[in-house]
Amino acid sequence: IDGQSGQGSSTGQTEQTRTPTQQREVERKYDIPEGSAKPDLSKLGGGLSAGEPNTEKLVAEYVDSPDLVILGARCVLRRRTGGDDEGWHLKRPRSGDERIELHAPVGSPRRVPPELRAEFAEILGDRPVLPLVELTTMRTTTEVWGAADTEGAERPLVALICEDDVHAKVVRLGHQRELAWREYEVELVGDAPLRVFDEVESALFAAGLVASAHKSKMVRSLEGVEATPPATAGGPVGAAVVAAFARRFGEFQASEALARSDEPDA
DSSP: OOTTOOSOHHHHHHHHTOOOEEEEEEEEEEEOOTTOOOOOGGGOSTTOEEOOOEEEEEEEEEEEOTTOHHHHTTOEEEEEESSTTOEEEEEEEOSTTEEEEEEEOOOSTTOOOHHHHGGGHHHHTTOOOEEEEEEEEEEEEEEEEOOOSSTTOOOOEEEEEEEEEEEEEEOSTTOOEEEEEEEEEEEEOTTOOTHHHHHHHHHHHHTTOEEOSOSSHHHHHTTTOOOOOOOOTTSOHHHHHHHHHHHHHHHHHHHHHHHHTTOTTO
């Protein structure tokens, strides 16, 4: 099934029973209109202070079914390399700026972890999960530190400010295109209060930045891309062939977890 799975039944059982880790994520995104200045992070409010910036390269592949079932559930599924949290990430919305993020190991390229596919089993069925968008991001991250609670105590890390230079490649059949943009993200750390956003935004908005109209980079990349309609008897032969291969591939993906645990006929 992948390059490391032919090592006997114990390996398959280990991967089958793996449980994704979960964490809470609270973040906001900001667009950079033409003519905006670079934010002066030395002028954060509320006694916050910015650390030294650090730049790294992040490469991500976002996936979904041809009819965009995962995106329709307001979720995002991606595989990302680079940074300190590389792996598969499934983002589920909660209230306001909060999301729940499930993590699975980075594994093999283009192999969706069965434990994350299982999160959508009821709505996915045998649909294939295929690449949609490839993103390369040069991210410059600045740590934001809060005021110490007591004299001599360590200052807590309360937020991360990320300046992202993004290059997106849409690989959806019939919609291939490339686009680029820059944006900012601010993510709270731990149990930092929402008022930290206000103090950071005082510097971002002063430079001309505005709240983003897009909830994710994938959504921004896919503007204008519609769900693929099912092939019909009167449609092009090529579309029918692609749909047939996709359907079989979806059945293969849906059966992987059962095959790893040696279920009958899997």
